[in-house]
Amino acid sequence: FFFKQKTAYEMQRGLVGSEMCIRDRDMLAISNTPVEKINVTESGRMFQFKDTPLMSTYLLVWIIGNFEFLEQMSNTGVKVRVYTPLGRKEEGAFPLDLACKSIDFYTDYFGIPYPLQKLDLVSIHTMHARAMENWGCITFTPAALIPDIKNVALDVIHRSARSVTHEISHMWFGDLVTMKWWNDIWLNEGFARYMEFIAVAKFLPKYDIW
Numbered sequence: 001f002f003f004k005q006k007t008a009y010e011m012q013r014g015l016v017g018s019e020m021c022i023r024d025r026d027m028l029a030i031s032n033t034p035v036e037k038i039n040v041t042e043s044g045r046m047f048q049f050k051d052t053p054l055m056s057t058y059l060l061v062w063i064i065g066n067f068e069f070l071e072q073m074s075n076t077g078v079k080v081r082v083y084t085p086l087g088r089k090e091e092g093a094f095p096l097d098l099a100c101k102s103i104d105f106y107t108d109y110f111g112i113p114y115p116l117q118k119l120d121l122v123s124i125h126t127m128h129a130r131a132m133e134n135w136g137c138i139t140f141t142p143a144a145l146i147p148d149i150k151n152v153a154l155d156v157i158h159r160s161a162r163s164v165t166h167e168i169s170h171m172w173f174g175d176l177v178t179m180k181w182w183n184d185i186w187l188n189e190g191f192a193r194y195m196e197f198i199a200v201a202k203f204l205p206k207y208d209i210w
Contacts, residue, residue: 020047030063030135034118054180061134074100076107083122084146091146095164101203102168103154115176131163133170163201166192
């Protein structure tokens with residue numbers, strides 16, 4: 001189930017595009033890899049991202065918007081950020097902690113280190129799908145990533161925790177290793193579905209996820 005037609009994207013020189021220019025100085029640019037350089041010009045800020053490793057084309061992402069973020073390092077040395085709409089930064093604390101624990105857990109469980117330098121979890125209010133496992137930059141609906149855990153039902157917290165751990169498991173199977181074609185997507189999603197329960201049961205035993 002290896003997908004052999006992968007491409008390394010040269011984010012600075014732009015195999016698929018040039019640098020990303022943002023005129024609004026309050027907006028942020030986010031992609032699969034860390035920002036390598038920001039040049040300030042008369043046209044705006046030019047964001048240059050580090051080149052990606054070999055990856056499948058459907059996992060490439062660029063995001064521009066007004067965000068706040070919380071940041072934490074996992075025990076295995078991966079920088080993790082949760083980006084939220086303005087004014088909701090503190091709601092990112094729950095998924096941020098869960099994401100750091102998931103990276104460390106999956107690294108040990110799979111016996112393979114997390115393959116990228118960073119992991120971003122981004123809340124996007126215009127998303128239609130609940131989440132998307134873009135490599136190194138996972139996107140979520142606000143309901144999936146940052147529910148108000150103090151004021152929502154337990155099943156809402158369950159779904160949010162499972163969404164986070166599900167998508168992070170894809171960083172290994174699905175992203176690092178990709179199915180050869182879409183008719184094998186059941187393997188990709190089925191295993192992620194299984195691992196979301198394994199991870200949530202480990203980190204949040206009081207929720208009795210099983």
